[in-house]
Amino acid sequence: MSTKTDKIDALGELSAVKQDEHGVSLWTEAFRRVRRNPSALVGMAILVLFVLVAIIGPLLAPYSPTDTMGIREGVIRPGSIPGPSAEHWLGYDHQGRDQFSRLLVGARQTLLVGIVSTLIGLTVGALIGGVAGAAAGLGGRVGRAVDSVLMRIVDMLLALPSLLLAVSIAALLGASLTTVMIAVGVVSVPVFARLLRGAMVAQSGGDYVLAATSLGVKRSRIALTHILPNSLAPVIVQATLTLATAIIEAAALSFLGLGNPDTSTPEWGLMLADAQPYLDGRPGLAIFPAVGIIITALGFTLLGEALREALDPKLRK
Known part of the structure; x- marks a missing residue:
């Protein structure tokens, strides 16, 4: 009798749940892993610094970025552009404007282009991928047809080199800052669409989908309220990585002369383009904006890779 009682007590102890133990969500657990990742902390520090410079940079600039004081x-x-000095830390540019002030103010334009273009790609790509993923999950002839048509359009966009597609769109729409945002955003659309569609198709075979279906929940509701929210994690991670690519591609378009035609408005890619004729005498005109672009892209990449590692069980260390 005592042996039976002991077994019951042991089972009770194993099944008991402590009051202070609670489950955590996927994002909470991912945030804990990110906080312990040195690469993520470095990337986050870079991004915080970049965002602060973009926000308060115009207030910190010692001179007006459009003042041609040097001239x-x-x-x-001709052939002489003064370099760094006590009054002008990074020297003048070719039009006599303070290079340090232009670098600070240009960070805002660079951040704006990166965020807006990524949001354009994320919104349009998520819409296409979500519809395709829901159609594939619903099954049937109509669902398969919708999925096939949307994915063939995405395949055509993926078949074109990203920079060539961006240059073509920018050339058709005309040089402007808005054009750069649209061109870079369109380039990232197929990436988001493919990623979300694949995640939704993978989630459609989950046990929770089978349980909801057995309870009589409509497939369209399952796709919108169950499958879609559980498929957003890789898309959000990709958005972080795409921000780095968007900044580089926007700089490339500005470098090719397809960006903002108003050269008085500082932007890092445009500053790189303006510096090309003066590389022999003043290489710093190109080095400083190039270093800013590289470090910012590195920050987004480090944080994005850390997020992907934290959210994907296969990549966790």
Whole structure:
């Protein structure tokens, strides 16, 4: 009798749940892993610094980024552009404007282009991928037809080199900052569409989908309220990585002369393009904006890779 009682007590102890133990969500657990990842902390520090510079940069700039003071003061001469000094930390540019002030103010334009273009690609891509994924999950002749048509359109976009597609769109729409955002955003559409569609198709075979179906929940409701929310994690991670690519591609379009035609408005890619004729005498005109682009892209990449590693069980260390 005592043996039976002991077994019952042991089973009771194993099944008991402590009051202070609670389950955590996927994002909470991922955030804990990210906080312990040195690469993620470095990337986050870079991004925080970049965002702060973009927000308060115009307030910190010692001079107006459009003031051609060097020409007015007569210090800019043919073949001679003064370098760094105590008054001008990074020197003048070719039009006598303070390079440090332009670098600070240009961070805002660079961040704006990266965020807006990524949001364009994320929104349009998620719409296409969500519809295709829901159609594939619903099955039937109509669902398969919708999925096939949408994915063939995405395949055509993926078949074109990203930079060539962006240049073509920018050339058709005309040089402007808005054009750069649209062109870079369109380039990232097929990536988001393919990723979300694949995640939704994979989630459609989950046990929770089978349980909801057995309870009589409509397939369309399952796709929108169950499958779609559980498929967003890889898309959000990809958005972080795409921000880095968007900044680089926007700089490339500005470098090719397809960006903002107003050269007085500072932007890192445009500053790189303006510096090309003066590389022999003043390489710093190109080095400083290039380093800014590289470090910012590195920050987004480090954080994005850390998020992907934290959310994907196969990549967790």
